[in-house]
Amino acid sequence: MTGPRYTQLVASLPATVPFVGPETQERDRGRPFAAxxxxxxxxxxxxxxxxxxxxxxxxxxxxYGDPENHDLRLALAAHHGVKAExxxxxxxxxxxxxxxxxxxIEPGDAxxxxxxxxxxxxFHVAGFGGAIHKVPYSGCHEDPDALTARAxxxxxxxxxxxxxxxxxxxxxxxxxxxxxxxxxxxxxxxxLDEAYxxxxxxxxxxxxxxxxxxxxRMRTFSKGYGMAGARVGYAIGAxxxxxxxxxxxxxxxxxxxxxxxxxxxxxDQDWLTRVQVWVSDARATLGAIARANGLAPLPSxxxxxxxxxxxxxxxxRRVLSxxxxxxxxxxxxxxxxxxxxxxxxxxxxxxxxxxxAALPAALDAARA
Amino acid sequence: MTGPRYTQLVASLPATVPFVGPETQERDRGRPFAAxxxxxxxxxxxxxxxxxxxxxxxxxxxxYGDPENHDLRLALAAHHGVKAExxxxxxxxxxxxxxxxxxxIEPGDAxxxxxxxxxxxxFHVAGFGGAIHKVPYSGCHEDPDALTARAxxxxxxxxxxxxxxxxxxxxxxxxxxxxxxxxxxxxxxxxLDEAYxxxxxxxxxxxxxxxxxxxxRMRTFSKGYGMAGARVGYAIGAxxxxxxxxxxxxxxxxxxxxxxxxxxxxxDQDWLTRVQVWVSDARATLGAIARANGLAPLPSxxxxxxxxxxxxxxxxRRVLSxxxxxxxxxxxxxxxxxxxxxxxxxxxxxxxxxxxAALPAALDAARA
Numbered sequence: 001m002t003g004p005r006y007t008q009l010v011a012s013l014p015a016t017v018p019f020v021g022p023e024t025q026e027r028d029r030g031r032p033f034a035a036x037x038x039x040x041x042x043x044x045x046x047x048x049x050x051x052x053x054x055x056x057x058x059x060x061x062x063x064y065g066d067p068e069n070h071d072l073r074l075a076l077a078a079h080h081g082v083k084a085e086x087x088x089x090x091x092x093x094x095x096x097x098x099x100x101x102x103x104x105i106e107p108g109d110a111x112x113x114x115x116x117x118x119x120x121x122x123f124h125v126a127g128f129g130g131a132i133h134k135v136p137y138s139g140c141h142e143d144p145d146a147l148t149a150r151a152x153x154x155x156x157x158x159x160x161x162x163x164x165x166x167x168x169x170x171x172x173x174x175x176x177x178x179x180x181x182x183x184x185x186x187x188x189x190x191x192l193d194e195a196y197x198x199x200x201x202x203x204x205x206x207x208x209x210x211x212x213x214x215x216x217r218m219r220t221f222s223k224g225y226g227m228a229g230a231r232v233g234y235a236i237g238a239x240x241x242x243x244x245x246x247x248x249x250x251x252x253x254x255x256x257x258x259x260x261x262x263x264x265x266x267x268d269q270d271w272l273t274r275v276q277v278w279v280s281d282a283r284a285t286l287g288a289i290a291r292a293n294g295l296a297p298l299p300s301x302x303x304x305x306x307x308x309x310x311x312x313x314x315x316x317r318r319v320l321s322x323x324x325x326x327x328x329x330x331x332x333x334x335x336x337x338x339x340x341x342x343x344x345x346x347x348x349x350x351x352x353x354x355x356x357a358a359l360p361a362a363l364d365a366a367r368a
Numbered sequence: 369m370t371g372p373r374y375t376q377l378v379a380s381l382p383a384t385v386p387f388v389g390p391e392t393q394e395r396d397r398g399r400p401f402a403a404x405x406x407x408x409x410x411x412x413x414x415x416x417x418x419x420x421x422x423x424x425x426x427x428x429x430x431x432y433g434d435p436e437n438h439d440l441r442l443a444l445a446a447h448h449g450v451k452a453e454x455x456x457x458x459x460x461x462x463x464x465x466x467x468x469x470x471x472x473i474e475p476g477d478a479x480x481x482x483x484x485x486x487x488x489x490x491f492h493v494a495g496f497g498g499a500i501h502k503v504p505y506s507g508c509h510e511d512p513d514a515l516t517a518r519a520x521x522x523x524x525x526x527x528x529x530x531x532x533x534x535x536x537x538x539x540x541x542x543x544x545x546x547x548x549x550x551x552x553x554x555x556x557x558x559x560l561d562e563a564y565x566x567x568x569x570x571x572x573x574x575x576x577x578x579x580x581x582x583x584x585r586m587r588t589f590s591k592g593y594g595m596a597g598a599r600v601g602y603a604i605g606a607x608x609x610x611x612x613x614x615x616x617x618x619x620x621x622x623x624x625x626x627x628x629x630x631x632x633x634x635x636d637q638d639w640l641t642r643v644q645v646w647v648s649d650a651r652a653t654l655g656a657i658a659r660a661n662g663l664a665p666l667p668s669x670x671x672x673x674x675x676x677x678x679x680x681x682x683x684x685r686r687v688l689s690x691x692x693x694x695x696x697x698x699x700x701x702x703x704x705x706x707x708x709x710x711x712x713x714x715x716x717x718x719x720x721x722x723x724x725a726a727l728p729a730a731l732d733a734a735r736a
Binding site for chain 2: 004006009010014027039051058065067098104157214229230231238240241247250258
């Protein structure tokens with residue numbers, strides 16, 4: 001008995017995962033973290049209305065969710081001033097990226113991204129056999145001109161840009177992104193991952209043009225809306241592209257509870273406004289902690305602050321290990337030269353205090 | 369601007385969906401159903417402990433769920449007497465079927481199923497370009513010998529069998545399935561979809577042998593456990609196959625709330641026992657209603673009863689339309705000769721009373 005015969009592609013894939021979860025690390029360490037600041041979660045959580053809606057929906061969980069996500073799509077369409085036909089809802093941006101890559105990429109097809117950008121996108125491209133072409137960041141920013149130029153050279157079907165960017169927290173203004181969209185080569189599609197855009201300065205997101213076939217915008221309830229554990233993402237794009245997701249998506253894949261929570265969260269924009277203030281304040285506190293320890297916090301338009309540790313990757317990895325040994329869960333960019341940094345998500349006062357307390361000893365140990 | 373370039377396969381796929389949701393039908397009709405008896409949902413719902421766990425988890429929804437589904441996999445492993453390495457958790461059986469097909473099937477690869485069996489499996493096979501070979505049912509039962517024989521003829525990589533079966537509600541005993549597993553041709557994998565097995569007579573599921581590379585067992589919290597809206601399925605299989613899902617699955621795809629609910633539901637087997645009694649009683653009531661109207665209910669090991677309307681497909685479709693016009697949501701098998709039947713999920717007393725009240729008029733109208 002030889003067992004199943006995998007496709008050649010799947011047989012060739014490594015068993016790596018983009019991110020090791022904090023729970024896995026806690027199990028390996030044998031004790032919990034004191035502060036969970038590594039996964040870019042939004043500790044301030046969703047609107048109380050969303051929590052209430054999810055608790056209520058738990059009583060109706062015997063029913064499948066609406067496979068068309070109709071009510072949520074309608075509400076999102078109204079919120080963004082587009083039509084429901086321009087919105088597809090999926091199992092987080094990660095899920096939607098997987099569907100999108102599947103729709104466009106077959107083995108050998110070219111895809112362009114930045115070296116060190118969001119690895120889950122690369123995971124999906126590799127999972128469908130795409131050929132990933134990476135361009136360097138320009139300093140701490142993804143480089144729109146380099147991305148579109150490389151796409152033109154390689155005939156890329158997909159170009160990935162996160163704005164704001166993870167893991168660096170940097171961002172481009174709407175004008176820069178609008179110019180980039182104008183330069184998307186014929187036959188390329190720009191995946192504009194705007195997971196963090198609700199936490200960015202006004203003027204970061206370019207005007208939505210749902211007729212434009214050159215770009216698809218990815219949004220989520222995981223970051224600004226504080227519902228990472230509910231797995232609700234959505235994409236905004238031209239109707240033919242949005243409709244094509246229906247050919248392959250898991251139609252009954254959305255949790256009914258997540259749908260209800262997202263709808264309630266969207267309706268409470270006042271809560272989002274408060275979260276924006278809390279996140280901004282916490283970013284400032286993280287920056288002050290970093291500076292007080294002689295480190296350089298990078299400007300951030302997200303719910304995390306990437307902190308330049310002032311050394312090389314090996315040094316930052318030691319700082320990271322020491323922080324984890326001090327029960328502070330943080331992560332860091334994977335790729336040089338960004339791996340000179342650590343990446344710290346915003347937290348409540350007590351989380352930031354725990355980071356503040358642990359950082360000096362972590363730095364001392366890393367320098368020793 | 370021509371827009372994105374789809375893969376040849378995706379460009380060729382139709383925009384059909386396996387099932388139109390009841391909400392869509394309600395929107396089209398302009399009014400709600402009085403009884404929701406068409407989606408094989410479990411109206412008795414999950415354990416109150418599961419509802420409580422989900423409501424509690426809603427407060428922690430700012431955190432991603434554990435991407436390894438560790439606690440749930442451990443509990444499932446203990447429940448089934450296997451190891452955690454034999455369990456993969458996913459976004460419902462539908463999600464896991466999609467991953468499995470992706471791992472094994474490339475364009476042209478042979479797959480065997482029964483003509484009229486669960487269409488979402490076919491949706492996934494078509495979505496990866498597989499060549500679907502269908503064998504007829506033997507009466508109201510899927511035909512294990514025909515399936516393995518056709519797999520041997522076609523060199524199929526996958527064989528699909530649901531036990532108990534949807535849409536017919538029929539089932540084979542464990543001995544028959546064990547004999548089928550023994551006949552799985554070298555290089556084929558049997559997908560044994562046991563979504564309804566908790567509602568079947570004892571002795572329906574063959575002994576689990578997690579070392580056996582010829583079969584993967586699909587289970588769900590959507591049916592017996594009453595949590596369709598939470599999207600929690602799992603598969604039990606040989607460790608190399610289970611591990612291979614990690615190469616491609618959406619690692620952060622599981623809702624934290626769903627994980628918590630499933631864990632609590634699993635721990636309350638007393639509730640499942642009560643549900644089994646309620647489902648069994650409701651099946652008996654549905655059968656009595658059918659017989660009182662001169663129709664022939666088929667034996668069922670599921671939470672639905674398939675009812676032979678005694679005519680052809682056109683007649684059953686008229687009965688279905690009339691029931692829907694009377695605000696009773698039911699479905700029917702898609703394929704002849706099973707499309708002489710309608711398929712009615714079990715309900716509470718009031719749901720069954722509504723069906724009982726509507727059926728005579730629906731039959732009269734269908735006969736007129």
